[in-house]
Every structure is written in structure tokens, then in C-alpha cells.
Amino acid sequence: MAVGSVNATAASLLGFLHWTSMSGWDVVRVAEQTIGDFWSLTPSQVYRELSALADAGLVTAGERGSRDRRTFTITEAGRTAFEKWVSREPAAETIRFPLLLTLLFGARVPGARRAEFVAAHRARHAATLARYREQLAAAQAALNGGDPGDAFAMATLDFGLRYETAVLEWFDALTPEVRGEVAPG
Amino acid sequence: MAVGSVNATAASLLGFLHWTSMSGWDVVRVAEQTIGDFWSLTPSQVYRELSALADAGLVTAGERGSRDRRTFTITEAGRTAFEKWVSREPAAETIRFPLLLTLLFGARVPGARRAEFVAAHRARHAATLARYREQLAAAQAALNGGDPGDAFAMATLDFGLRYETAVLEWFDALTPEVRGEVAPG
DNA sequence: GTTGTATCTTCCACTGTGGAATGTCAAGAG
DNA sequence: CTCTTGACATTCCACAGTGGAAGATACAAC
Numbered sequence: 001m002a003v004g005s006v007n008a009t010a011a012s013l014l015g016f017l018h019w020t021s022m023s024g025w026d027v028v029r030v031a032e033q034t035i036g037d038f039w040s041l042t043p044s045q046v047y048r049e050l051s052a053l054a055d056a057g058l059v060t061a062g063e064r065g066s067r068d069r070r071t072f073t074i075t076e077a078g079r080t081a082f083e084k085w086v087s088r089e090p091a092a093e094t095i096r097f098p099l100l101l102t103l104l105f106g107a108r109v110p111g112a113r114r115a116e117f118v119a120a121h122r123a124r125h126a127a128t129l130a131r132y133r134e135q136l137a138a139a140q141a142a143l144n145g146g147d148p149g150d151a152f153a154m155a156t157l158d159f160g161l162r163y164e165t166a167v168l169e170w171f172d173a174l175t176p177e178v179r180g181e182v183a184p185g
Numbered sequence: 186m187a188v189g190s191v192n193a194t195a196a197s198l199l200g201f202l203h204w205t206s207m208s209g210w211d212v213v214r215v216a217e218q219t220i221g222d223f224w225s226l227t228p229s230q231v232y233r234e235l236s237a238l239a240d241a242g243l244v245t246a247g248e249r250g251s252r253d254r255r256t257f258t259i260t261e262a263g264r265t266a267f268e269k270w271v272s273r274e275p276a277a278e279t280i281r282f283p284l285l286l287t288l289l290f291g292a293r294v295p296g297a298r299r300a301e302f303v304a305a306h307r308a309r310h311a312a313t314l315a316r317y318r319e320q321l322a323a324a325q326a327a328l329n330g331g332d333p334g335d336a337f338a339m340a341t342l343d344f345g346l347r348y349e350t351a352v353l354e355w356f357d358a359l360t361p362e363v364r365g366e367v368a369p370g
Numbered sequence: 371g372t373t374g375t376a377t378c379t380t381c382c383a384c385t386g387t388g389g390a391a392t393g394t395c396a397a398g399a400g
Numbered sequence: 401c402t403c404t405t406g407a408c409a410t411t412c413c414a415c416a417g418t419g420g421a422a423g424a425t426a427c428a429a430c
Contacts, residue, residue, distance in 0.1 A: 007385070008283055015290045025409050035289065038282040042387055047410065049385095067394045067409050086294050089302055090283035092309060094418090097223040098193055098275035100344060104220065105200045106337040109271050117274055124277060152291040155363045159285060159355050166351035170344050178340045192416070210378050227418055232379065234416095252378050252425050279387090 006058065009041055010049040011085035017059060017074040018082070024050050024070065034153075037128075037160050053078065106178060114180030122171040129164035132157060191243065194226055195234040196270035202244060202259040203267070209235050209255065219338075222313075222345050238263065291363060299365030307356040314349035317342060 006014065016022070016030050028046045035041075050072055053059045058078035062071035074082075099121050106114055135157055143149045176182045191199065201207070201215050213231045220226075235257055238244045243263035247256035259267075284306050291299055320342055328334045361367045 008286055009385080012286055012290075015293075023409080028409090035286060038280055038285045040279045040281055040386080042389095043409090044388075044411080044413095045386060051411095068411090069394095069409065083293070086287060086290050087298055089305065090287045092306070093280060093282035093284065094225045095223055095278060095280050096225055096417095097278040097344075099278070100223045100341050101193055101197055101220060102271060102275045104337050104341050105197075105271050106340075108200075108268070113272055120274065121277075151360055151363050152289050155291075155359055156285050156289050158358065159282075159352075162351045162355045163348070166347045167344075170347045173343065174340055175336060177336050194416080208378080213378090225417080227420095228379085229381080229419080230417060253380085254378065281386095 006053070006081050006085055007049075008085070008090075009039070009045060010053055010058075011082055012039065013046065013049055013053065014058065014074055014078050014082040015086075017072060017078070021062075021071050021073040023065075024072065027072070035156075038156065103178065106180075109180070111180035111182070114178075116180075118171065118174065118179050122168070125164055125167045125171065129161070129168060132160045132164060136161065191238070191266050191270055192234075193270070193275075194224075194230060195238055195243075196267055197224065198231065198234055198238065199243065199259055199263050199267040200271075202257060202263070206247075206256050206258040208250075209257070212257070220341075223341065288363065291365075294365070296365035296367070299363075301365075303356065303359065303364050307353070310349055310352045310356065314346070314353060317345045317349060321346065 012031065012035055013027055016027055016034070022030065024047050027050065028043045031039075031041055031046060050059065050061075054061045054072070056077075057075060058081050059072045059074050062073065064070055099117060102109060102117060103114070109117075139149065139154060139157065197216065197220055198212055201212060201219070207215070209232050212235065213228045216224075216226055216231060235244065235246075239246045239257070241262075242260060243266050244257045244259050247258070249255055284302060287294060287302060288299070294302075324334065324339060324342065
């Protein structure tokens, strides 16, 4: 990794490390909770990026603790690299929606099977929407309690709410034919 | 690649090759037009998957023609592998939305810069929505003209319409602070 | 003819995914 | 006090996906 040039995932990790030094595991948890809903990442990747950041001198890794735990701390070079990344125009989003692939080839899938898939995915999205609503309620309660709140975090939550709402409406607008509940006409 | 076990991208290519034999370039174009909006893929990947499919005997590659062009034809084993894939439960979708990342760390981005990013991305989404609306109009005109239409393709288009609509509404609901149009309060 | 542009394929380095493998620590059961 | 179980924590690997460079060929325009 060229010093001062990081990818979006590595940059996010640097963002979290601005707050406080953390172990890899903690970074994984924080990342999952903060950006996991719109930025897919895996533990493998986080550990790899942290190692690469350490090699590039953008973070320093502390001594091995129990369970091989290492504490990562952002460096001045890391802060500079983060500033540089955050002021660059973000790329367009990428989406990969396997259910749509299966539905597009829907004529070749037995209807009953398709109905199962649709039901399972709808349930997942309903659960995610419910979770977002809880988060919204919690945030509003905090605001009422005098918490200053974070308008930026609220904007990302609002995106999640609108996205999941739209997806559920799409599910409910599917025709019975597509849904797999009647024989193809 | 184990015969009979293909990934979603390779399976989609097999899906297209059910219709007719095609060169790699043609597959790239068809894929881009049919699934590109909800299944990101690149030419490199398509060529690589086609080669792998040929190695696995799921497609046959014709003789090299002009410009090294090869024509790919699906085999019986390819059809079987496709059937197997299409009846498997699709995975959850993955989304990676760099703008949300930048916004979440918004406090560290100069407001004017943030406003540029937001405007540029909003414009792109507006253009995509306009394109989807044209596609919808064309499809409806075809239906009125007696075309049987494809309910499954319509379902994927409907998803695109709802998604882009929701995204635009989100853009328009952003507070001036987040949008970068006023100094942070 | 030559020159420029679009077509078509390949290759490479880097990034992302998913899961297996390995090991450590803490808490409760017996 | 030992044993088991489950949560914690990291690493590694094979495969998949991204983005762009490189190179070759065909075709059209001049």
C-alpha cells in the first residue's frame, strides 16, 4: 500500500481509530455496527487491512496481549491519509442482489420454490426494517434526553429506513405469477 | 470449478447462453443490459468465467475467429448445472455505498466538498431513474402492441424504479447541515 | 495507404468473501 | 479442582470481483 493512498475500507478503519485505539476484534465489531449495513466487510478483511496499515506506518500495532490481541493506534501519517481519502469523490454504489437474478430466470424455477425464496427474503427485510425503527426510536429518545445526536449517522439510518421500506413495498407489489403462487399464465 | 457447481455470475452467463450461442463480447453486452443494474460485473470477469465454464465442460468454445473471437455454446452439463443453481436459495444482497461512508465521516469533510459530492450523486441517480422510466414506458408500449412481455423482467425493473425513487427521496430529505450547505450547528 | 476509432480479448494487481483452522480465556458443572 | 463448553481473537486460504492497462484486429474516413 502506497503511504497516503488507502482504499475505502482501510480509510474507514482509520476513521474509527480516530476515536480511540482498539484491538482488531473491537474494530471488527465497531465496523459491523456502524457501517455494516451499507458497507459489507468481513473479519478477514479487517485484519488484513489493519496489518497492511501497520506495514505502511498509518497505524502502529501494540505488543501481543492475551489471545494474541494487538492494539492498533492511528499515527500522524494515518490521519493525513484519512483526510486525503475523505475529501475524494466517492464512487458509485454497487449492488448485488441474487434474488433478482433468480427471479429474472424465474420461468425456470419451480413456482413453489420461488415462493419460498420470496417469503424468506421478505422476512429478512422486514426484520431489518424493524431493527432500523428501533434504532430510530432510540436515537429520538436520546435527542429528547438532551443528547446532541449525530446528524450524519442519522442520515445513514434514514437511508436504511427508506431502502428497506422500498424493498418491502416491492415485495408486496409482486404479482402472484412472479411470486410463484400461481402457474405461469 | 467442480462440474455442476457454479457461482451466481457463471450461472447467469449459462442462463443467457440458453437463448443462443454468443461470443464473449456479446455475453458482456447482454449481461450488462439485462442484469447490470442489480448485479455488478466486469468484462474481465465474464471472460474468466466463460473460460472456466469451458474448462469444466459446461460450455463449448468454438474455433478462434477474427479478433480471437470464440463462440460459446451451452452443453447438456451446462443446462444441468444451471438448473441446479437456479433452484438454490439465493443469498442476501450486498450493498456498498461509498457516499454513505463519506457522509458518516461527514464532520471531517469540508461542507462545500460534501455539497459537491451530494449533488453529483443525486444527479446520477436522477439519470438512472429517468432511464428506468423510459424502459417502463417502452415495455408498456410493447404490451399494448400485443407483445406478451416478461413478468419477471418487469419485476426487476420495478425494483429499480422503487430503489431509485427511494434514493432520490432520501437525497431530498437530507438536512442542509448534512448536505454541506450550512456550517455545522 | 494511412490513420484513427471502435471492437474484442487477455492479463495483472489489488480488493472482497466465506469458511476452516488454531488457539485462548471465562464460567459453570460435577 | 478439573473438565467441558462457549465466547473471544487471529490467521490463512481458495475463490470471486474490480479496474485498468495492454495489445491486437477490423473498419471507415480521408
